Amino acid sequence: MSAALSRRLTRHLLAGLLAWLPATGGAIAGEASIQERLATASPARGEALSLVCRACHGFAEDAAPTLGPNLWGLLGRAVASEEGYDRYSPAMAAYAGVWSLERLDRYLRSPAEEIEGTSMVFPGVPDAGERADIIAWLGVVSGSLTPPDGGFAASDPDESALGKWExxxxxxxxxxxxxxxxxxxxxxxxxxxxxxxxxxxxxxxxxxxxxxxxxxxxxxxxxxxxxxxxxxxxxxxxxxxxxxxxx
Ligand code: HEC
Ligand code: HEC
CATH class of the missing domain: 1.10.760.10 (Cytochrome c-like domain)
Incomplete structure (x- = not known):
């Protein structure tokens, strides 16, 4: 795990974190549920994979909105609710409700399929395991996901951070x-x-x-x-x- 990630982990594990959110909506056909996948997910690998999100999103509590809204506190947060971000699409606003693990998993798989008309120009992450890694990392750095009992699956930072991109x-x-x-x-x-x-x-x-x-x-x-x-x-x-x- 990178030093930056462990710093963030320590900082946020101590904060009052949300418990695992109850399931809303179905899992994706043919894939294990996001809860099951999180049990073997690697936030360190997710940190490397989430490079694709970072030009458009901040994840820290005080990050300013940029092209996309800040994602601090995302899980359990109301959809399209970031104050200071005034570019939500009507489609996102109409999606309403809160961000659960399942909804986030489906949105990241194929943004335009989950929310037709979303202005997030991003093709999605088709690999179910990679999505779980990203969601594990995002949940923890954004202070909105409590790791499972016993912590996330250990993973070698070198392999996780570089393997995918080398x-x-x-x-x-x-x-x-x-x-x-x-x-x-x-x-x-x-x-x-x-x-x-x-x-x-x-x-x-x-x-x-x-x-x-x-x-x-x-x-x-x-x-x-x-x-x-x-x-x-x-x-x-x-x-x-x-x-x-x-x-
Ligand atoms: C949020 C959108 C955005 C991102 C992310 C972005 N750029 Fe740009 N960049 C622009 C726009 C808009 C222009 C100006 C329009 C154009 O020339 O296409 C531009 C122009 C440039 C230029 C030409 C500047 C000039 O005046 O000749 C360079 C060099 C450049 N970007 C480098 C980078 C580098 C390096 C990165 C990554 C670290 C980056 N950009 C990321 C939006 C962006
Ligand atoms: C090209 C820029 C861009 C990239 C790359 C991108 N996003 Fe987004 N994202 C946006 C924009 C713009 C919105 C607002 C969409 C809307 O209103 O329809 C958004 C919205 C979101 C939301 C809804 C937040 C809320 O406040 O309701 C989530 C969650 C999200 N993005 C996650 C991600 C993740 C995770 C990644 C990487 C896997 C990613 N995004 C990559 C631009 C981007």
Whole structure:
């Protein structure tokens, strides 16, 4: 488990957490229920998988809404209720009720199928095990899920954090340390070409990232991931343009 995750775990385990929510609505046909899957889920793996959410969502108590609402306290929270986020779709508002494990599981599997007309432009996570990992991580960091008795399944952080992404295809971006997190953050709103064709100093990359947050609504990159991204960009997309993409 990463240091960041264990810090958050300790912080939130002590907080008054919600008990496991009762089931509302059905499980997905052909899959074990989300409760069953959570019993063998790995929040550490979920942390790595949740890279795909982070350009659009904050998870900490004080995170500001960005492209998407802050997800702090999500489980048990009323749908479309984050104060300060004024871009909920009418479809999300009409979905109503609260976020249970089952609803979240179905929404993340296929957002547009669960809530037709949702403005969350995200294809979903088809793998049931991966969804359980993400939900385990999200529940705990957002302070809204109590781990099962005896804790979540142990998992090796190296394997969990890197295994999934190591051989992934990052398109125009070179595969190297930091590629996964950079790709996840920077391709939410535009192609990787716009990133790869720059040749900027570290300083200029820092400014560019600030500009993405201030002007374009990117969720700020926090913790060790921030350095990973800045190191990656300034090493591979520096002024000498070592990886300038061919046309
Ligand atoms: C491209 C940006 C984007 C990505 C990537 C994304 N989301 Fe969202 N998300 C949104 C937007 C926009 C909304 C508001 C949707 C609406 O109102 O229909 C939203 C809404 C939500 C909600 C409803 C919250 C509430 O307040 O009711 C949940 C839960 C959620 N997202 C979870 C996730 C998770 C988990 C991931 C990653 C697996 C993810 N999202 C990836 C943009 C995104
Ligand atoms: C929330 C949406 C969003 C995210 C996330 C985002 N960008 Fe951008 N970015 C934009 C928009 C909008 C523009 C300006 C329009 C365009 O040129 O397509 C832009 C433009 C840029 C440019 C060109 C700037 C210029 O003036 O020439 C660079 C470089 C860039 N982004 C880098 C990044 C990097 C690196 C990341 C990831 C760390 C990132 N962006 C993530 C929205 C975003």
């Amino acid at each position: 051989n992934a295809d990052f398109g125009l971006l070179v595969t190297a340390e930091g590629a996964a997190v950079t790709h996840a953050y920077c391709t939410v709103c535009h192609s990787e070409r716009i990133v790869a064709q720059q040749g900027l100093t570290r300083e200029d990359w820092l400014e560019t990232l600030e500009y993405m947050v201030d002007e374009h609504g990117m969720a700020p990159i926090e913790g060790p991931e921030f350095d990973l991204v800045v190191d990656y960009l300034s090493t591979h997309y520096g002024p000498d343009r070592p990886n300038f993409p061919s046309p």
